[in-house]
Amino acid sequence: MALNKIIIRGAKEHNLKNIDLTLPRNKFIVFTGVSGSGKSSLAFDTLYAEGQRRYVESLSAYARQFLGQMEKPKVDYIGGLSPAIAIEQKAASKNPRSTVGTVTEVYDYLRVLFARAGTPHCPNCGREVKPQTAQQVVEQIAALPAGSRFQVLAPVARGRKGTFEDVLAQARAGGFTRARIDGVVSDLDQRFKLAKNKKHDIELVVDRLVIPTNGNDPDFESRLTDSVETALHWGAGMLLVDIAGQRELLFSEQNACPHCGLSFPELTPQLFSFNSPLGMCMTCNGLGEKVEFDPALFVVPDKSLHEGGVIPWGELRKKRHSWAYQIATQIAQRFRISLDTPWRDLPQEVRDLILFGNPNIKFRYQSENFTGNWPYEGVIHAIRRRYRETKSQGMRDYYSQYLSQQPCPDCGGTRLRPEATAVTAGGLSLVQVTSLSIRRAYAWVEALRGQTDPPLTTADLRLPIEPPFPIRPLTGERRTIAEEVLKEVRDRLKFMLDVGLHYLTLDRPAPTLSGGEGQRIRLASQIGSGLVGVMYILDEPSIGLHQRDNRRLLDSLLNLRDLGNTVIVVEHDQETMESADVIVDFGPGAGVNGGEIVFQGTPAQIKRSRRSLTGQYLAGKRTVTSPTTRRRQNGHWLTLRGVRHNNLKGVTVRFPLGCFTCVTGVSGSGKSSLVTETLYPALARVLNRAQTRPGNYDSLEGVEHLGKVVHITQDPIGRTPRSNPVTYVKVWDHIRRLFAQTPEAQLRGYKPGRFSFNVKGGRCEACAGYGQKLIEMHFLPDVWVTCDVCHGSRFNKETLQIRWKGRNIAEVLAMDVATALDFFGDVPPVRRILTTLHDVGLDYIQLGQSATTLSGGEAQRVKLAKELSRVATGDTLYILDEPTTGLHFADIQKLLDVLHRLTDAGNTVIVIEHNLDVIKTADWIVDLGPEGGEEGGRVIAAGTPEEVARVPQSYTGQYLARLLS
CATH class of the missing domain: 1.20.1580.10 (ABC transporter ATPase  like domain)
Structure with a gap:
């Protein structure tokens, strides 16, 4: 058997019709064909499944009992099979604790970097923190106000479990008579029975002193010096000063701020982990968010109080005998406002009074049984109290509609304790570094290595620091310590740059990544592993990528091949197919009409094949048809003004109603932030009465021309x-x-x-x-x-x-x-x-x-079919995000026929899309950019495809110009 080939005989998985196939090893191979033709059945359910099964079979019987029996794919024979790694279309992680940095392991290396080469600072005053000598500790204690009573304590156990009988016995033998155990000072001559499984704090009382009122006292200084040295010895370099039970000062021979009297723990990687109790913010437990009642969910900005602008109050014009109406009318009289004024136009003090109340202002309550003047607690405080007091699950569910994730009030969303955020490397904290995009984080690493000329500044990194300062390279011992760590970080960042993820920030939560982004992160990890002799199987890696970024991804895949691996890609992208060494075209149809090999050969050969539908599209003999005319706008527009969500720079965007609109732009330019995170939630609140929270925007106009909004996502249907x-x-x-x-x-x-x-x-x-x-x-x-x-x-x-x-x-x-x-x-x-x-x-x-x-694309099309089966109303706005996922050229034509059918019925369709075959058929295009991340978030062009094609700054326009010509 030749070792340079993968030989498949009699593959019958799913709809595969007993196919035989021989694939060359160490080549870049593309499986293509119409949806349902059998591509994934051979790639994932046969080749990958058999590779996994054989690997499991090679393990010991002990290991196999935990993995279970893996079912053999329906295939007669596979020879020359390499170890298989599948990189599928799925989100990187659903864990809210996972970020781009943790998933890629970059964050782990950064934690080591900051622990070993970081410079600690005081969170209070910002001064650099250095170890303190016993003399410095004495001087700081002696500077307390005259007459201050204090005791010097030596901490021998801090937050540790145990009975500590040996520790207390040693203290007695050392001449100590008192100790503070869990906050209570006790005599050591008694026997203590501490709970073994409970955490305890134990401090030995070294001395009790009073700051002299007559200035310098040599005897006092001598006694204090002896006490400090004794405490530091017994406290393993730590010392605690309890000032009359009112406040405490912690001193350390390791790290301490001499100005604020604050000492800090030793710098370890765990201190910078938001998943460790040593490093996490204890208020939010390292999540960076807390569930709180959200003022934005209590109101409808465009409605007045009479119309139901305050949701818990309802429509006050229909509740003239309610207590809410009584309060509203008294507020209106007091501040001389109208109950017909939209909420967004009310004075801020009125809005704050309605939501949060004011204990200093009393309102008159009147009913059949009661009349009196009482302070008004505010809508939010009232709902919070009821949520806390109710025993009804139904009422708790009702009140929960006003809850949302809010940034943690203590850490501000950084997830870390103050001591960790105050450590810097090259002048930046770990929080600031992880807020950088991957491209800028790479530049920061190079600056630490002294590889940037001219020197990199915080202004170059777009950090809001005034005045800007240069990033200082590491020197001396710190540079030696950090050299290997920086190399690992740089390599990982470089691999992510190579697969088109330059716009992601390292602190981006992993659950917010798309399937394509998650797949490219795993691809970057595989490239970084440097494995050879492996069979990689990828599912549409180009999904979510603009045509401009596609070449970089292809270069990464070809690099994986050149390392000595076989790369098999299930793909429909034309540029990817034309870069392949071998194309395998499945078909001729879908389901029972597919499962056959229609063609196998090079890109040049498939273009000459009469039997291959894919070849006809690649050769230009068939194309996705462009409309001969564009729809005229019906005169109504949907206008979203001043959007400032994520990286959007206060943009105003107009969508023509009754038309098919494509929102385009490079990856990370702000398309999803605009459409799915701002426009849809804003419309859903008004049209569907949904309790959604849109991104920040100023106003939304034209909603009165719509009946409902439908967001057809790629989430599973079950x-x-x-x-x-x-x-x-x-x-x-x-x-x-x-x-x-x-x-x-x-x-x-x-x-x-x-x-x-x-x-x-x-x-x-x-x-x-x-x-x-x-x-x-x-x-x-x-x-x-x-x-x-x-x-x-x-x-x-x-x-x-x-x-x-x-x-x-x-x-x-x-x-x-x-x-x-x-x-x-x-x-x-x-x-x-x-x-x-x-x-x-x-x-x-x-x-x-x-x-x-079902794949994400299939689930989305099932939802689209459900919408098609409804009775048409003609005033619906449909929003779709990349509906061409998983679609062949021929399937795209079918999808476009459906979307245009919806539009012809008087509906409006807005699609986020990178596929040029879809974009060229749009009536209107909104192109965002010019780049991704912080360099994006602007409207580069808006108009018909022909108009956008004439805008030189638009990357989409550049590709459209070639296609339309």
């Missing part, structure tokens, strides 16, 4: 195997009724509920209708396995005996959409809904396919 497409699009109810109307079902008295796998009766009770059972793996992720009673059918034997047109309910669930459309062709309500799934290019998915197996 998170368990019980969820599936037919239940989501609401066609399952119609199908269940058909089965309940059969003669046999009526004879047995079966109702539609009998054919539901969500309730008892007809479902298999062994798996509760899941078709699978959840196996808990304890310290490993839980896994789903096929039910051994119903064998995945979900129903019991009696239910499966009922047939409609010769098929039972489980066989219908196993049909793909194309087959079901033919099967139910004479049932109008079923046909109508299934047609929408067909229209969005989902012919190949099974009706009962588990929601957990």
